[in-house]
Amino acid sequence: MKINNLLLNLSSKGNSDIIDITDQVSEMLQESGLKSGLMTAFAPSATSAITTIEYESGCVSDFKRLFDEIVPVDQEYLHNLKWGDGNGHSHVRAALQKASFSVPFEDSRLLLGTWQHIIFVDFDNRSRNRTLVVQLMGE
Numbered sequence: 001m002k003i004n005n006l007l008l009n010l011s012s013k014g015n016s017d018i019i020d021i022t023d024q025v026s027e028m029l030q031e032s033g034l035k036s037g038l039m040t041a042f043a044p045s046a047t048s049a050i051t052t053i054e055y056e057s058g059c060v061s062d063f064k065r066l067f068d069e070i071v072p073v074d075q076e077y078l079h080n081l082k083w084g085d086g087n088g089h090s091h092v093r094a095a096l097q098k099a100s101f102s103v104p105f106e107d108s109r110l111l112l113g114t115w116q117h118i119i120f121v122d123f124d125n126r127s128r129n130r131t132l133v134v135q136l137m138g139e
Helices: 022-032 057-070 078-083 088-096
Strands: 002-012 017-020 037-042 048-054 100-106 116-122 128-138
Touching: 002 017, 002 022, 002 116, 017 057, 022 037, 022 116, 022 128, 048 057, 048 088, 048 100, 078 088, 116 128
Parallel strands: none
Antiparallel strands: 002 128, 017 116, 037 100, 037 128, 048 116
16 A cells, blocks of 8 residues: 655635545645545644535625624634634634545546535634645545
């Protein structure tokens, strides 16, 4: 079994910015030469997440609105009192999601459903440069 650890650099706007990374990950898989295995994308950050969604404007807007409703920005967060950085909501939102997402691949193609896209969500309260880890394991 071969394991490739690759890095994917992103620039985000923060504030629940959603970035579709499906094409970049698919390209990494194509370039790896691997035919069958498992891809895992990991966000080494406490204020971001990786998941899957149908990447169309209505669904993306609904997803962002959901977080505004269940974890409002204007709540008092004890994290903000400790650090003063105003991103307590970002940490809570990220904790409700996952820091990684895995999907199998076959014939060098991700086995995603018809409408599934892999997305990175940056919940932080400012723009950021992020580096994701993409691990490809297989043969």
